[in-house]
Amino acid sequence: MNDAFELTPRDWKDWALFLDIDGTLLDLAPTPDAVLVPSTLPAVLNGLSRRLSGALALISGRELAAIERLFPEMRDAAGAHGAQWRLNGRGMDGIDGWPRSLADEVAARAAAIAGVLVERKACSLSLHYRDNLPLADTIHALAEDVVRRSPHPLRLLHGKAVVELIPDAAGKGRAIERFMAEPAYRGRIPVFVGDDVTDEEGFASVNRLGGISIHVGGGRPTAARFHLSDPETVRRWLARLNDLPRGA
């Protein structure tokens, strides 16, 4: 796969940049709350957003409230794998149909299993088992049971030591496509950087749109056409782009 580090927009009007958070911008940590935002990263993201005239969005499995806590100055984001939206600092319509009472039930059942961390979100749910990796099958079966019984269509995503329940209509590919229809993004080349299996829909979308898909890490098949080795390299690449002359 091609190294993405030397990729540079010919003109700042060319690119729309979509960035995953965990495992891409930020190093993975033992728990969701333990991640650290490197001190120089917010200024780099703000600088790039300005250069791109606002065509930069965070596309994360985290809910919007958590994204805002980590990156308060970022104005565009899709949270919960696209089930939530924020454009130009304002919330937009999300996706309806989150079975709150079923989510309460699965959260209670999972919380009773030693080594599982339940992350409740506005319209999705993550069951983390980083502390007890052999629990993967048990957690998967629990989540499948909820999907079967849900009055609203749901689906499961298998991320890094996590099973996530999201509304069926959500997904990072659709999130990117929705941004690409907005005036600040329209007509640009979508560039999506992500690390996980849950980012594959995003890679497929940008490939379809003639964009640039960049996988962070390695060790598994991916639809991405470019590669960066780890979040530290992603941050160095973004800093390099941000240091380019404004007229690049």
Ligand SMILES: O=P(O)(O)OC[C@H]1O[C@H](O[C@H]2O[C@H](CO)[C@@H](O)[C@H](O)[C@H]2O)[C@H](O)[C@@H](O)[C@@H]1O
């Ligand atoms: O789409 P992303 O921005 O990559 O978010 C995916 C999930 O990331 C978080 O969980 C993952 O990162 C944690 C912190 O490093 C780690 O402890 C956990 O094992 C990972 O699965 C986040 O907590 C989830 O809500 C996101 O959906």
Ligand SMILES: [Mg+2]
């Ligand atoms: Mg990620």
